[in-house]
Amino acid sequence: MARLQILELPEGTGDDRPPFILVVDQYVARRYVVGVGQSEQPIDEFDGIAEKIGARAVLAFEDTIDIPANDLDGYNGIPGGYYTAFAATVERALGIDTSSAAPDVAGWLLTACRELEKSETAREQLRQERDAQAAALDRVRNLHRPVEHRGQTICWECSDYDFPGQTTDSPPVAHDQCGTLRALNGEQEQQ
Template identity: 50%
Template sequence: MARLQILELPEGVNDDRPPFILVIDQMPTDETGFDALRRDLGTPDDLLERIGARAVLVFEDTIDIPANDTSVYLRDGEAEEQAEPQRADERAIQAEEKLKAFMEKRYAIELERRASLTDALGVDRLRDWDDIHNAASGLRKQRGTLAKAIERVNNLHRPVEHRGQVICWECSDYDFPGQTTDSPPVLYDQCATLRALDDRQKQQ
């Protein structure tokens, strides 16, 4: 029968409670038992959100975490008291140390990624992933609005051939039916609006 264990991790600067990972061992190997347990636990993402763990590790073998050993308690009819912890198995200690090192490295990578994203988005590094997602969505919406505005400007300041020259339709106040300009013709490559727009896009 599957067991649920908690492996505590070193606390970080911004942790409001001790971080931990959920370790599930003795996982059923038959399909029926595995599906039943998976239905009870839910998806990994849902499980992480509900219990607040950093990760969930699943094993078919037995994983003994020394900190969770309860065999050292005595119950001889007297008041229960904790005995001196038995010497933990060396392999179990090494496994726990490897798990902790792995999670510490993963947590450091996550913090680095979050810092890189928040710097790129121009938001506080202490923001959570929901805030980062909202900032990215807002930036994407803003870029979409800007792209539509640029498209409208390009359509307005479009090139047109006039008397052997390519001029800017809007800056020259071009009159298509009469094929005349109400203002002095402005060469298309000299359009101040498009040149300013091009400089702005390069800066971004």
């Protein structure tokens, strides 16, 4: 069965938290059946995982890889056998308070998983809001699309353009002078 390990990297000056690499060892790649018309490109099961969890990379090995800092011998099965160093790493990397007297490794990991889940949910909500706003902007831009009228490019909406009659119900507004598009683009209104 595959194991997950963390290889902590040296901190850089701009790092909010210590950078790390997710190491997966004892990994057996899955076999996929390619259907008719499907590409035979190999499937990367770890594609996008590093970005989702904030790792610098994900390394997968079939062999067993022993990372000395992750040695499980010693105090209470805590990596490295040194409780204080492990607690400091958990507190620094995950932002979890480890000042309690008794080590609660399972509790820390559960809290870390919950925090990760909350941040993933928040990111997904922000993505959905961003996509909805982008769609709304596209609808507004579509209303104010350019149209050729008597040799001039005008704004469809601002000029109240009537396509079948190819007339305008309002004075034609040059497309590059459309107040709505200028506001969407962050330009100042000319007076």
